[in-house]
Amino acid sequence: MSKQLEDRKVVLRHLTLRDYNDLKVAMEQAYTGSRMSYWTEDSIAQLLDIFPEGQLCVEMNGTVVAGALSLIIDYDKYGDEHTYKDVTGDYSFSTHDNDGDVLYGIDVFVHPEYRGLRLARRLYDARKELCENLNLRAIIAGGRIPGYGKYAGELSPKEYIEKVRVNELYDPILSFQLVNSFHVRRILNNYLEGDVQSKEYATLIEWNNIYFQAKDKLINRKKICCKTRVGSMANASYAISRCIKRAN
């Protein structure tokens, strides 16, 4: 483990509204230069209200520096050619459905000063654990490809993705998603309005929950939250609430 991390106290946990000020700074910094805006406090409050288990953050020495936000959706309603607006219900989260089948990643960000410390990996691992615990069949997201803008004159999105896949090029988001066992299902056009860095292209990425049991969804099951598990992960404090499903 790097000296940098040894000296820091890292906690992975659920987000609360009290974290908003830190979160806003992290979002603003993470999206600097991208013309993307950050989530308002009202939006975060709403997400916490409808799906608190899906909103995760990493705290470093008491300050929240990274976050991952998710919804559950009924994937067939949107299909593979959706936009970010479609899947978030025009940013209202009206698409969230507790009975849905897919955990949809609507955001992941790390404050630039804390990049490369595998904080996003921790958030993705927690998302995978949540997906398994909720018996959802997959995690899906539209991944920005901010490195593409620079190559748009010489490479098609397909060629760019292939070069990132074989490690000839590095994309801060796609490279991270590929090393975290996501695969690219397809290329999305006009996915995220205003994402000039990606030329509004995105990759539809997916991670399959190999423990998913279709039958379980049919039995009367109740999702009961939340019991806190505290373990240790590479010398860092690691805490994450766990959602348990239990038969009636």
Ligand SMILES: CC(C)(COP(=O)(O)OP(=O)(O)OC[C@H]1O[C@@H](n2cnc3c(N)ncnc32)[C@H](O)[C@@H]1OP(=O)(O)O)[C@@H](O)C(=O)NCCC(=O)NCCS
């Ligand atoms: C996407 C994002 C969250 C990743 O954060 P991060 O701090 O880089 O994440 P991590 O440190 O967990 O992982 C980075 C991975 O990329 C790898 N990586 C870093 N630099 C690399 C390089 N030059 N070449 C190849 N891989 C590299 C790291 O090795 C690491 O993989 P590992 O876990 O196997 O070591 C961050 O870039 C971000 O906040 N971006 C802006 C917000 C955004 O657009 N979010 C996505 C919305 S779709």
